[in-house]
Amino acid sequence: MAIITTPLVTLFASQLASTKRERLCATLRQAIAHGALKQGERLPSSRLLATDLALSRVTVEAAYQQLESEGYLTRQTGKGTFVAIKIAPPLARLTHTRQPIKLSRRGQQVVSTGGCQDPPFPYAFAAGSPELRAFPHQLWQRISATQQRRHGASVMRYGDPQGYLPLRNAIAHYLAQSRGVICQAEQVMVLTSSQQALHMLALALLDPGDQVWLENPCYPGARHAFISAGANLTPLVMDADGARVQQGQPKLIYLTPSHHYPSGVSMGLSRRLAWLNLAQAQHSWLVEDDYDSEFWYHDRPMPALQGLDRAGRVIYLGTFSKSLFPSLRLAYLVVPPALVEPLCKLRSVIDGHSALLPQAITADFIEQGHFSAHLRLMRQLYHSRRDLLLEQLHSRLAERLTPISSSGGLQLTVKLNDGDDGVLAQQARQQGLLLPRLAPLYAPSSTAQQGWILGFSALERAEIIEGVNTLSRVLYSDGQSLA
Numbered sequence: 001m002a003i004i005t006t007p008l009v010t011l012f013a014s015q016l017a018s019t020k021r022e023r024l025c026a027t028l029r030q031a032i033a034h035g036a037l038k039q040g041e042r043l044p045s046s047r048l049l050a051t052d053l054a055l056s057r058v059t060v061e062a063a064y065q066q067l068e069s070e071g072y073l074t075r076q077t078g079k080g081t082f083v084a085i086k087i088a089p090p091l092a093r094l095t096h097t098r099q100p101i102k103l104s105r106r107g108q109q110v111v112s113t114g115g116c117q118d119p120p121f122p123y124a125f126a127a128g129s130p131e132l133r134a135f136p137h138q139l140w141q142r143i144s145a146t147q148q149r150r151h152g153a154s155v156m157r158y159g160d161p162q163g164y165l166p167l168r169n170a171i172a173h174y175l176a177q178s179r180g181v182i183c184q185a186e187q188v189m190v191l192t193s194s195q196q197a198l199h200m201l202a203l204a205l206l207d208p209g210d211q212v213w214l215e216n217p218c219y220p221g222a223r224h225a226f227i228s229a230g231a232n233l234t235p236l237v238m239d240a241d242g243a244r245v246q247q248g249q250p251k252l253i254y255l256t257p258s259h260h261y262p263s264g265v266s267m268g269l270s271r272r273l274a275w276l277n278l279a280q281a282q283h284s285w286l287v288e289d290d291y292d293s294e295f296w297y298h299d300r301p302m303p304a305l306q307g308l309d310r311a312g313r314v315i316y317l318g319t320f321s322k323s324l325f326p327s328l329r330l331a332y333l334v335v336p337p338a339l340v341e342p343l344c345k346l347r348s349v350i351d352g353h354s355a356l357l358p359q360a361i362t363a364d365f366i367e368q369g370h371f372s373a374h375l376r377l378m379r380q381l382y383h384s385r386r387d388l389l390l391e392q393l394h395s396r397l398a399e400r401l402t403p404i405s406s407s408g409g410l411q412l413t414v415k416l417n418d419g420d421d422g423v424l425a426q427q428a429r430q431q432g433l434l435l436p437r438l439a440p441l442y443a444p445s446s447t448a449q450q451g452w453i454l455g456f457s458a459l460e461r462a463e464i465i466e467g468v469n470t471l472s473r474v475l476y477s478d479g480q481s482l483a
Contacts, residue, residue, distance in 0.1 A: 001463045008044075020055055024063040030074055032083055033058045039086040043073070046081075103416060106282075124467030125435045126239035127411040127455035130322050135380060139370060140361065147360045155356040157184055161347040161385070163190025163332070164359035170330050170366040180303030181316055181334055189333040189343060190354050194291065194319045195221050197333050201252070201315065202229035204346050205285055210251040215243045217441035217449070219261045219289065222254050235443035242267030245274045252285045258293045258301045262407025262413045262441060262453050272305050277475060280311040289317045295457075296377050296408035297383040320339075320362065322377060322410060328358055357412075382457045386412060389456045392468040400475045401451075410457035413438060416450040424474055425452065 012027045031037045044189065046060040049291050052061075054411070061386070066357060067073045074084040147155060162168070168399055170186040175181035175329040191197050198221060206212065210232030214222060217234030226233060232251070236243040242265050243255055257267035257277065267275075279286040288305045316334035323324035324330075335343060347353070389412055393403055402415040415438075416424070425435040 006451075008049070009052055020059050021062050021066070024053070024055065024060065025066050028036065028063065028067055029072060032085070033087045035087075036206075037083050038423060039083050042079075042081045042342075043083070050102060051195045062273070065311065070339055094345070106228060106230065110224070122364065123237065123432065124443060124459055124463055124470070125411075125432050125436070125452070125456065127436045127456040127459075128322065128326060129455060129458040131378065131458045132325055133460075134162075134377065135325060136370065136374060140365070143361050143368075143370075144357070146359060147364065150361065155357065155360055159356045159359070160468045161344045161352035161353050162356060164356055164363060165361045167363040168332075170363045172334075174366055174371070175304070175316075175318070175334065179290065180307035182307050182309075183316075183334045187337060187340060188335050189340070189347070190333060190359060191331045191333060191347070192351065192354055193333045194317055194327045195225065196350075197317050197331055198222055198225035198287075198482070199228065200343060200346055200350065201287060201333075202226050202231070202334065204342055205252055206231050211249065211255045212442075213246075213248070213250040215255060215276065216443050217262060217438065217448055218254070218443075219256065219291075220441060222287075222289070226252070226254070233443065235446055238263065238265065240265060241271045243271075243275075245278055249282045250284045252291065253288060254287045255305070255335045256291065256303050258350040259296075259406070259409055262438060263404050264409055264413065266407065267305075272308060274311055276311070276313070286311065286314045287317060288314055291317075291319060292322050292409050294323045295379055295382055295410060297379065297386065298407045301408070306334060314337070314409045315339070323371070323378075324362070324365075328362070330354060330362060331357060338412070377456075383409065385461070388450045388461060389454065389464055389468070392465060396468060396472055397475060411453050411455040413453050414451050416452070419450070419475070421450045421452060427477070428471065428474045431470050431474065433467060433474070435471075 010026055013024060015212070028037070028043075033293040037043070040176055043049070043064075046057050046064060049055075049058040050060045064073060064075065068081075068084075072084060073081055075081045084465070109308065163442075166190060167184065167190055168185040169186050171190070172181075172183050172185045175183065189197075191200070202225045206226065206229040210231050211234060212224070212226045213234045213236055215238060217238075220236070223233065231252075234248070236246070238260070242257055249349040253275065255267070256274075257272060259266060275286060278284065286305070286309075290304055293301050293304075304316040305314060313336070315336070317331070319333065320328050320333075373384055386409075390403060393401055393412075393414065400417055400419070402417060404413045404415065406412065420438050421435070421439060425437055428435045435452040438451040438453060442448035
């Protein structure tokens, strides 16, 4: 018989239960579950344990009786109290004996992509993050308070899978004015993210083996979504006018025609019409990802491809993650009328709906004119930051980097003139600098361009200059300057 109460004292001190009896019960359950007290082992007498834990003997007796009734302990008159059961150790202690987890083929495909995770904080030069320090936080808080007073419990309930109707109305009106999108609120779906939208479209429209055409290079989230559906992906050749039209019968085509990601190329009218003609002739779905058209620094971008569609083949995708803030978790689809009901039913079995309160706040933010005012301010701010980054690169790193001309966006793509972008990116990370690589955005079968996608929108002037300082040290360090 081993009577060791010191571990029990430590465990007891860590418990958070409300009463002393409950804390002692939790302590003994944990000790038995983790093997500190083994089956058949005798526990301290109620008198001894009460002394060690500074409890009354009545409390210890009550705890022993409770655990006896639960089957953890057995009590024998004249002999004492014993552990009655053996509990398998936690999984962490069985790791070496576990069989490998077998994922489904679809699960393996998803895992093989490496995932799609944005950094939580926009260190230089993390791409795609908006400037949140200039966001009108107090205004947002006032609208939130107003919405809660006005609607009370109604914004805490379950919502429409298609989205909050006032927000869908606001989105439809905004898109008609700013992007030339032709739609009614009945065609708008409010979702959690662009990534969710792409996965829903892949699930609803694609069967394993279906042909999907994508730009090359391409937004990785789109590639991940279509790979997870088991689609066969065909990379599209890019030129100065965007993705080239080719012969074939794709089930789905994914394009960023207004501002190609990551090069920034804008697709011309004749190329757009050619893609629409192909989609109509082949009965293909054409997904237009208009991810950052709000941020154009010179002439207005060409109206959305969707506005030219007369055959109902274009699905338009947008997000508030860039124009407002990422944790809002709101994006939207504009879909042909025939797809509304199927996609709403699909949404209902995926996550039900987006949270109602953020939708209501966003609707008011748009309807009261604050969204347009915020975009005007951000365009000016981002434009100045883009120009500063270009100036720094041209004056200090022109021998090593070639920026790709772009009229807008939140990031600047640069080609690496010589050297290994992966090796250099790793060296930069060791100095606190993020350099999102260009190469992984290319199809595996194609020749990738060496370079990086430098995010500037969330960086103040001093942060951009310091980022270029660090990048200069990396690029001109010994062993890499002539790599």
